[in-house]
Amino acid sequence: MTRKAGRLKSHIAAAFLALSACVTGFAENASATTLVAVPHSGLRILDPIITTAHIVRNHGYMVWDTLLSYDADFKPQPQMADFTVSDDKLTYTFKLRDGLKWHDGAPVTAEDCIASLQRWGKRDTSGQVLFDKTESLTAADDKTIVLKLKEPFTYVLDVLAKPSSVVPFMMPKRIAETPADTAITEIIGSGPFKFVKEEYQPGVKSVYEKFADYVPRSEAPSGLAGGKVVKVDRVEWISMPDAQTAVNAIQSGEIDYLETPSVDLLPLVEGNDELTVEVMNLGSQTMGRMNFLYPPFDNKKIRQAAMKAMNQKDVLDALIGNPDYYTICGSMFGCGTPLESELGADTLTKSGDIEGAKALLKEAGYDGTPVVLMQPTDVVTIKAQPVVAAAALRAAGFNVDMQAMDWQTLVTRRASQKPPAEGGWNLFFTNWIVPEIMTPLNNPMLNGRGTKGFFGWPTDAKMEELRAKYIAAKTLDEQKAAAAELQAHAMDEVSYIPLGQYKIPSVWRNELTGLLKAPVPVFWNVEKKD
Known part of the structure; x- marks a missing residue:
């Protein structure tokens, strides 16, 4: 040894x-x-x-590998497959490159990739949109995948190259045929x-x-x-x-x-000349997500009261501490991105509004239903948020039942749609890297498809209309206008609570x-x- x-x-x-x-x-x-x-x-x-x-x-x-990947400039590039696009923008042809093998020695085929895309498309927010617009997905031969659209969809390559949550990883057909709500075992x-x-x-x-x-x-x-x-x-x-x-x-x-x-231990490593300390990505947004299926957060006014009770500075001070590594940011799409907007974020980016939260709770007739708040204890980037939020919610009059667990237990439990008293939940906090949330198309939290969407499962037809409006936009100005309208709606509905951005090297x-x-x-x- x-x-x-x-x-x-x-x-x-x-x-x-x-x-x-x-x-x-x-x-x-x-x-x-x-x-x-x-x-x-x-x-x-x-x-x-x-x-x-x-x-x-x-x-x-x-x-696993992917058909396409983003380069350092966030432009889609060939990875497992090269591609061509028809003049009418309705047919995308992907040709698998030579030498691709599964770890068990079998060759990668187009049928494998089609099954993988179909399974992924049932889970991913942008994948759902892509398949809504897909007329057919077929294998022309063992190495050729043909995607035909019902109508032009500008974002096909971006969706297939998406870097995170949920990534369209390619798997062998026998594995990819596992139901999308069942974990693979191989x-x-x-x-x-x-x-x-x-x-x-x-x-x-x-x-x-x-x-x-x-x-x-x-x-x-x-x-x-x-x-x-x-x-x-x-x-x-x-x-x-x-x-x-x-x-x-x-x-x-x-x-x-x-x-x-x-972050509070960074001075210990920054002065060590045997180590490199460096930020490697664009940073992350932290946020709270409520469960729309059960009381008390099935009530819009109670969701609004919870958001009024919180503010970003308290969360970021507890999470990061050093303001050199965090940014107060009211945009659901991240700050420093083309679609940045602060609509609806006034109390979050200031000092919160505890008295306003109390008034909303009274108006909504809150009856003291416990808020089951899941608190992970083993991940430095997610431990502080629940503690700060619990204090703010209690100050506003919420009955908070904060339950400690490790992050992987939380990740498993948040998928449960059982009532909170039967092993479900009401509120958890998480982080997304900025590229995961920077557009209405790829932001998983802005999905209004109910139980087909991200954990929390809001059913919001208006949200889906506004996402479609963004997707149909032809210019950046039109995209910005559509995204701002969507943010205003999402903040009013409290689709989630954006709590600021941070970077950790x-x-x-x-x-x-x-x-x-x-x-x-x-x-x-x-x-x-x-």
């Missing part, structure tokens, strides 16, 4: 015994180049189509890494090995596009819920990469080179020196 591997084992065992098993078998891999990373959360769900959890999306990019992709099922410990350890038969594109990597050249033999994700433990581990060289250090040992700036942390192109 290498010296670093030995220190890794002893450190984790000393820090918390639950992780002691994570290094079992590491010695037999000592000759391989192994990159040890601490992601923002433990991995417990393995299907990237049934959840929008970022840790599952990140796992998805390790194992983790077989065609991506640059293979998932090592035998070493998987849910929430503790995930292992990926280089896929020797992966054939990368010839282009230089850019964002999530270009050649995915794997330069390490093995990547291990190790969970370290304690922020100080993780910082100690990156400083001592026991781990190589830390995705999201606690990642930290890695200087032995690592080649990390790519992208919306998602990726481990291809990364080289580790001895």
Whole structure:
């Protein structure tokens, strides 16, 4: 066993015994180049189509590949397939490139990809719109996919290249035929890494090995596009819920990469010349989401009261602390984006309105129904929001039942449509990277399709009309006007509560080179020196 591997084992065992098993078998891999990373959360769900959890999306990019990907300028580029578009903009033809194989050795076929797109299209907000406009999706031969539209849809390539939540990952047909609301059980992709099922410990350890038969594109990597050249033999994700433990581990060289250090601990790593500290993406928006199916938030005035009680500064001060890393932002589409609008966000971007919230609660006849607020305790970017919100809601007169759990339990529970008293919920908080929410088409929280939409399940016909208006817009000015109208409506309905933007840098040992700036942390192109 290498010296670093030995220190890794002893450190984790000393820090918390639950992780002691994570290094079992590491010695037999000592000759391989192994990159040890601490992601923002433990991995417990393995299907990237049934959840929008970022840790599952990140796992998805390790194992699966996509037909198209965004480059560093957020332009769609070929990935698994090259494409052509007919002059009338109604037919899109995708040709799979040579050498694509599944991890079990079978060739990737057009039928595989069609089944994958169909399953994804049932779950994803923008995918639902794409299939609304699709006349047919067929295989012309084993390597050719033909998408025919009922009418021109400007965003076809952008939707298929979307970087996050929910990503259209390609899977073997037999796996993709799993119902869209049922988790897959076979983790077989065609991506640059293979998932090592035998070493998987849910929430503790995930292992990926280089896929020797992966054939990368010839282009230089850019964002999530270009050649995915794997330069390490093995990547291990190790969970370290304690922020100080993780910082100690990156400083001592026991781990190589830390995705999201606690901001208050950044001074400890910023002064270490053995480490690189850098923001790798556009940042994230944090927000609260209510359950529209049950009291009390099936009542619009009570939702409005909850929003009035909250304000962004209190949340961001608790979550981030350092204003250099956060931005007060009332836009549902993110600040610094083309569709930025502050309509309806007055109290959020100021100091809230507790007295106004109390008045609305009284007007709505709130009867003290408990608000089941789920509080994750193990992810530094999501721990503070529920605590601050609970205090604000209680000050306004809400009866708050805050229930502690780990993030992966929350991710599972939020999918439940049971009443809150029977294992359901009323309110949770989450984060989206800015590219996930920057348009009405791709923002999952602005979906009015009821139980076919994102967790919380608002049924909102007006929302769908306004999304259609945005999609039909021909110019940027028309898009901005449609987006502003949609934001005003969504704020009035309290589709969700935007609570500001933040950026957290990642930290890695200087032995690592080649990390790519992208919306998602990726481990291809990364080289580790001895």
